[in-house]
């Protein structure tokens with residue numbers, strides 16, 4: 001998901017240095033000098049250091065109030081600390097994850113405000129409770145938007161939570177209305193129940209709206225099947241009759257129902273050429289302009305006539321630009337008895353993934 005952000009930053013003239021870190025700062029006549037781990041130096045006017053947030057909980061610790069491993073003041077659902085008469089809220093506290101009651105510290109203004117109201121309510125006798133932090137966040141980068149809600153794939157892996165994921169690349173509004181902008185959405189959900197666990201979006205317009213809808217869906221404990229049914233406002237300049245939210249529901253539900261088996265870009269390298277055939281179903285011109293190495297090209301329009309060219313002793317990973325034609329191909333091949341799966345996110349996601357850190361999972 002960070003691929004488009006990285007590319008966008010570079011297009012704006014930003015040098016993005018990865019696999020590097022700052023060793024030291026020094027003052028120069030005109031500003032600052034930064035010494036890098038790689039050995040080089042940078043001369044800058046000023047530096048903004050964004051290296052995370054640590055709670056300043058010394059007062060609580062010295063008072064014997066319990067704090068977590070990362071220093072956050074441990075609170076219960078009423079925002080009481082280990083001393084019932086002392087409440088704590090905001091960046092300094094450790095709360096529970098909305099989903100699993102895993103302890104978490106997420107320094108955001110929304111949770112801090114809600115916690116403040118809940119603590120005040122409880123002090124004055126109301127039984128208000130905090131539902132846990134969901135981590136709904138958004139950031140703007142030179143006109144681009146990156147947003148997320150709920151659990152990331154990284155945190156699901158860390159907590160050994162089972163999940164399935166899909167990627168889609170819809171436009172923010174109907175393509176026939178001017179200025180439609182493509183976005184990338186990722187949805188994480190429970191592979192058995194379909195309960196939505198988390199989502200991330202990157203694009204320009206309309207990303208915050210979709211992530212906010214998904215934030216509510218997560219709060220409500222909704223499943224991917226619910227997303228198929230949600231009714232959202234539509235006129236061509238605002239969205240789609242099949243909104244990206246519905247599309248997430250269609251694709252994720254299709255995966256869970258077994259209608260559209262998928263294969264993930266980050267697993268492709270674990271297959272040998274003897275066990276997997278990559279099948280590009282885009283046009284010959286699209287294929288010529290770039291494709292996954294080793295892929296065979298059979299445009300979707302000719303697939304039924306050319307199935308005899310395909311092996312039955314190997315898995316077939318179909319793909320197109322973003323996933324739709326790859327899905328049709330998977331349906332055709334599945335009904336003809338082939339073991340086919342569609343590469344989630346298609347060539348666009350693969351290009352993104354291979355252009356950036358192949359080991360990174362966002």
Ligand SMILES: Cc1cc2nc3c(=O)[nH]c(=O)nc-3n(C[C@H](O)[C@H](O)[C@H](O)COP(=O)(O)OP(=O)(O)OC[C@H]3O[C@@H](n4cnc5c(N)ncnc54)[C@H](O)[C@@H]3O)c2cc1C
Nearest residue numbers: 056059089090091092106107108109110111112113137138
């Ligand atoms: C640059 C920046 C941008 C941000 N942007 C966003 C954003 O876009 N969206 C978002 O959700 N969150 C954002 N945040 C995070 C958000 O500001 C915090 O999560 C939120 O302010 C936390 O509220 P709080 O009440 O816990 O702490 P604070 O707002 O930090 O309030 C703590 C207060 O306690 C006071 N204080 C500290 N020690 C003592 C003491 N010993 N005695 C008395 N008073 C004391 C401090 O002076 C301060 O006024 C941003 C943070 C920063 C720094």
